[in-house]
Amino acid sequence: MGLELALKPYRRRFVQPLHTAHGPWVWREGLLIRLRDGLGRWGYGEVAPIPWFGSETMAEALAFCRAQGGEWHGQKVPAALPATQFGLESALADLTGQSAGHEPAIPADSFANAAICGLLPAGAAVLEIAPQRLAQGHRTLKWKIGVHPIADEIAWLEQWVKTLPSEARLRLDANGGLSLAQAEHWLAACDRLNANLHLATVEYLEQPLPPDQLTAMIALGHRYQTAIALDESVATVAQLENCWQQGWRGVCVVKPAIAGSPQRLEAFCQQHQPHLVFSSVFETGVGRRAALAIAARCSPAPAPALGFGTQGWLDDDWDTLTPAELWDRL
Ligand SMILES: [Mg+2]
Numbered sequence: 549m550g551l552e553l554a555l556k557p558y559r560r561r562f563v564q565p566l567h568t569a570h571g572p573w574v575w576r577e578g579l580l581i582r583l584r585d586g587l588g589r590w591g592y593g594e595v596a597p598i599p600w601f602g603s604e605t606m607a608e609a610l611a612f613c614r615a616q617g618g619e620w621h622g623q624k625v626p627a628a629l630p631a632t633q634f635g636l637e638s639a640l641a642d643l644t645g646q647s648a649g650h651e652p653a654i655p656a657d658s659f660a661n662a663a664i665c666g667l668l669p670a671g672a673a674v675l676e677i678a679p680q681r682l683a684q685g686h687r688t689l690k691w692k693i694g695v696h697p698i699a700d701e702i703a704w705l706e707q708w709v710k711t712l713p714s715e716a717r718l719r720l721d722a723n724g725g726l727s728l729a730q731a732e733h734w735l736a737a738c739d740r741l742n743a744n745l746h747l748a749t750v751e752y753l754e755q756p757l758p759p760d761q762l763t764a765m766i767a768l769g770h771r772y773q774t775a776i777a778l779d780e781s782v783a784t785v786a787q788l789e790n791c792w793q794q795g796w797r798g799v800c801v802v803k804p805a806i807a808g809s810p811q812r813l814e815a816f817c818q819q820h821q822p823h824l825v826f827s828s829v830f831e832t833g834v835g836r837r838a839a840l841a842i843a844a845r846c847s848p849a850p851a852p853a854l855g856f857g858t859q860g861w862l863d864d865d866w867d868t869l870t871p872a873e874l875w876d877r878l
Contacts, residue, residue, distance in 0.1 A: 550619040551643070552584040556878040557610060558832070561863045566830075567670065567692070570600040576830045576862060577606045579613065580875060581639045583620055591643025592871040594835030595635035596805045601829075602783035603631045603806040630784045630808035637810050638838035642871075661685035665719060665853040667861075670695040672704050678712070681857075688717040688751065688853035693734070694725035702737045709747045716748035717853070724758040724780045731756035731768060738774035751852070752777040752799050759787075762794055769798050777801055777825065785812045792820060801855065802846075804839040805829045817846040824848065827855030830862065834871045 557579050565572035578596040595613070597603040609632045612625070622640065625633040666686030668674045674691050681689055693701050709718070726734065731753070738750040752775040757765050759781040769776045777799035782788040785808045788800060802824050807813055817824065826843035828836060836856065843854055859867055866874055 550621040551640075553613070553616055553618055553620040554582045554584070555610070555613050556580045556582075556875060557606075558878055560832075560866065562830075562861060563863045566861070567695070568600065578831065578835075579606070579609055579635065580832070580834055580871075580878060581613065581635050582875060583636075583639045583643050585643060589643050590872075591639045591641070591645075592834045592875065593635040593637070593639025593642060593838065594805065594831050595631045596829050596831035596835050597631035598803075598806055598829055601780065601803075601806060602787070604629045608632075609635075625809075627786065627808070631806045633808045634805050634810060634838070635835070638835070641810070641841075642838070661857075662687050663851070663853060664688075664857050665690050665855050667857045668692075671701075674704060675708055675711070678708065682713070682716070686853075686857065687715060688719065690719040690721055690754075690855065690857070692723070693720045694722040694730070698730055698733060702734070705737065706741070709741055712748040714746055714748060717751040718748055719751050719754055719777070721754040721779070722756045724755045726756045728757065728761075728764060735768060735772035735774055735776075739772055742774055750774050754801060755779040755781065762791060762796065766795055775799055779827075784808045785816060788813075788822070789816060792816075792822065797822075799823045799825055799852075801825045801827050803827045803829045804842045805831045805835045810838070810842050813842060814846060821848065823852075825852045825855060828858045830858050832866055832874060833869065834874065837871070 560576045562574060565574045578594060581593040583591045595609045597606055597609055599605045609629060612629055612632055625636055662685050665688040666681035668677050668689055668691045670692040678689060734753055738753060741747055742750055754777040756776060762781060765776055775798060778791060778796060779801040782791055782800045783806060800822055804810060806829055824846055
């Protein structure tokens with residue numbers, strides 16, 4: 549006998565539209581899943597796709613889930629639906645783990661923030677917002693680059709690091725938007741800053757070049773001291789495995805909610821022990837809980853700050869709800 553499969557689509561508005569390479573992101577759409585077995589045990593999961601990051605669309609996820617006719621027999625979810633794989637597999641893990649959504653979804657205090665990377669807006673606003681993130685307890689900060697002229701951005705970075713405590717760590721995320729010459733320019737600037745031990749550290753430059761330029765990024769990794777992290781290149785476990793096969797041994801940012809099967813991800817981690825940094829896709833507490841559980845099992849030691857600094861970015865109080873409360877709310 550299968551499990552009862554119930555679905556609740558959701559839509560949440562960002563407080564301010566998010567600036568992405570594909571235009572403004574105004575609404576976060578996704579799907580909560582609830583599985584129930586014959587004993588009345590529940591398990592919650594979440595499908596939170598980002599189609600422009602290589603996952604299925606919301607419509608594709610919904611069509612697949614609805615086609616199951618309200619029952620789940622553990623059948624294979626197609627590889628083209630990685631966010632759906634994550635949602636169904638984590639709902640099943642939740643059910644069998646009997647952690648049916650009663651604990652608070654997200655601890656949000658300055659102690660927890662020390663382990664979480666704080667997000668910063670692009671541009672000169674970083675100088676204004678970074679002190680707020682530090683005051684909230686964040687010690688690792690992420691700044692989007694490749695948005696303004698490179699000379700301006702590097703000048704802001706140089707000005708900014710002088711205001712930071714030396715233990716602060718910075719992640720500069722280019723979203724694959726730099727040319728090779730610009731990437732070299734950035735890495736040289738980061739190496740200069742990192743040579744000064746009294747200043748904050750640039751932990752890595754994230755996805756300097758587009759995903760199809762892996763060989764060039766491997767070469768850059770050998771030429772500069774500052775680490776490079778892949779993000780867009782490793783959106784799914786299959787892509788992560790592929791980059792590994794092609795020789796990448798640097799940092800990889802993994803977003804479990806769109807990466808595909810959690811079991812396959814964990815098997816890859818156990819086999820190769822890659823240097824992974826785990827990150828959110830603005831999922832609700834349901835997906836976040838499952839993603840953080842994977843992060844806890846697969847992060848290298850000492851664990852790098854988690855890319856889950858998404859609290860307060862959506863215009864609702866869902867982050868304060870347990871999965872069961874959120875389910876009832878929808
Ligand atoms: Mg990124």
